[in-house]
Structure formats: structure tokens, C-alpha cells
Amino acid sequence: GAVVSQHPSRVICKSGxxxxxxxxxxxxxxxxxxxxxQFPKQSLMLMATSNEGSxxxxxxxxxxxxxxxxxxSLTLSTLTVTSAHPEDSSFYICxxxxxxxxxxxxxGTRLTVL
Amino acid sequence: xxxxxxxxxxxxxxxxxxxxxxCTYSNSASQSFFWYRQDCRKEPxxxxxxxxxxxxxxxxxxxxxxxxxxxSLLIRDSKLSDSATYLCAVNTNTDKLIFGTGxxxxxxx
Numbered sequence: 001g002a003v004v005s006q007h008p009s010r011v012i013c014k015s016g017x018x019x020x021x022x023x024x025x026x027x028x029x030x031x032x033x034x035x036x037x038q039f040p041k042q043s044l045m046l047m048a049t050s051n052e053g054s055x056x057x058x059x060x061x062x063x064x065x066x067x068x069x070x071x072x073s074l075t076l077s078t079l080t081v082t083s084a085h086p087e088d089s090s091f092y093i094c095x096x097x098x099x100x101x102x103x104x105x106x107x108g109t110r111l112t113v114l
Numbered sequence: 115x116x117x118x119x120x121x122x123x124x125x126x127x128x129x130x131x132x133x134x135x136x137c138t139y140s141n142s143a144s145q146s147f148f149w150y151r152q153d154c155r156k157e158p159x160x161x162x163x164x165x166x167x168x169x170x171x172x173x174x175x176x177x178x179x180x181x182x183x184x185x186s187l188l189i190r191d192s193k194l195s196d197s198a199t200y201l202c203a204v205n206t207n208t209d210k211l212i213f214g215t216g217x218x219x220x221x222x223x
Contacts, residue, residue, distance in 0.1 A: 043214060110155070
């Protein structure tokens with residue numbers, strides 16, 4: 001398998017603040033990482049593909065200026081939720097594909113915006 | 115039509131039962147198929163890949179039917195610890211996975 005870490009695991013913040021979430025592949029390099037969002041009792045929805053050394057690719061309907069993605073190295077991608085609002089409250093999960101082994105998920109970040 | 119569809123369940127089965135889930139996909143160009151397990155408020159964890167010839171891992175058997183565009187997961191001798199949501203995932207010729215909504219399994223004593 002492969003290990004992907006994510007930090008923080010939980011965030012509670014006030015409306016209007018920005019929240020940064022880090023995703024790290026611990027024992028392998030990932031030129032691509034994915035960011036998902038999951039609302040209660042719903043499926044994982046892909047938000048964007050994070051590409052090392054280039055711009056992220058966003059899925060339709062996801063605002064790139066609101067969800068800033070930076071893939072700074074082969075083991076780190078960050079997602080910043082800018083000016084968070086209560087409707088942004090969700091479970092944010094990153095993943096990284098390890099060729100030949102599959103796609104591995106971080107433990108997720110539960111964001112609550114008050 | 116959704117790209118990947120699953121019966122949300124819940125499937126309530128007694129310990130020791132055999133239970134099967136199906137997952138249909140709409141894109142005939144899909145190339146890779148997976149089953150993930152997700153526990154409540156946790157991230158999905160890869161359960162098994164699904165190979166064309168079908169594959170087995172202990173009590174779990176996965177099968178692919180390309181003609182009918184579905185994959186299946188069979189769990190034999192269900193344990194209480196098998197209670198979870200089972201997600202199927204499909205991708206085409208990109209790295210992106212498309213997930214189903216998941217099928218919830220509840221195993222009772």
C-alpha cells in the first residue's frame with residue numbers, strides 16, 4: 001500500500017476566514033493528487049486535480065479562485081478554502097495514485113464554518 | 115444517467131450470510147475498476163482492484179462484466195466488522211476515479 005497524510009483533521013472556523021489543508025504522500029512521490037469533497041450521505045465528488053509544477057485542473061462548477069491549490073513538491077499538495085462560508089462545511093479528502101497499487105486517500109479534514 | 119451507479123442500500127444481513135453488491139458504469143471506455151470500503155466519518159480505503167478475469171481475496175470476490183458494464187462484489191461469511199459503505203470506482207484513460215454513491219452494509223448478530 002501507500003500512506004497519505006492530511007492535516008489538520010478537523011477545523012472549526014468563522015465565516016470569512018481562509019483555511020489551508022495539507023496533503024502529503026509519505027512513502028512515495030505523487031506528481032498528481034486529487035482533492036475531493038463529501039457531504040453527509042453523499043458520494044465523493046472530485047473537486048480538482050493537483051499537478052506538481054503546473055496549474056491545478058478544476059472540475060466543472062468548482063471555483064478556482066475560491067479553492068486554491070498548490071502542488072509545491074512531489075509529496076505535498078495544499079488546498080486553501082478562501083473566505084469560507086457555512087455552505088463550505090464538508091469533509092475534504094485528498095488522494096494520491098501510486099502507479100500499480102491504486103489510489104490512496106488521506107484521512108480527511110472535517111471543516112465546519114460557523 | 116450517472117456515470118457510476120450503486121444501490122445505496124442499506125443491506126441488512128445476519129452474520130455468516132453471503133451478500134453481493136453490483137455497480138454499473140456508463141462509459142464503455144472505462145479501463146480500471148476498484149472497490150473501496152468507507153467507514154462512517156473516515157476516508158475510503160482500497161479493498162480490492164477488479165480484474166477482467168475476476169479475483170478473490172479471502173472472503174471477498176470481485177467480478178467484472180464488460181458486456182453489461184457492471185462490476186460486483188461478493189462477501190461470504192459476513193462479519194460484524196464488515197459493516198461499512200462499499201464504494202465502487204471506475205476510471206477511463208486518465209488518473210481520475212469516478213465514484214459511486216456507495217452501498218451501505220449492516221451486518222447484525
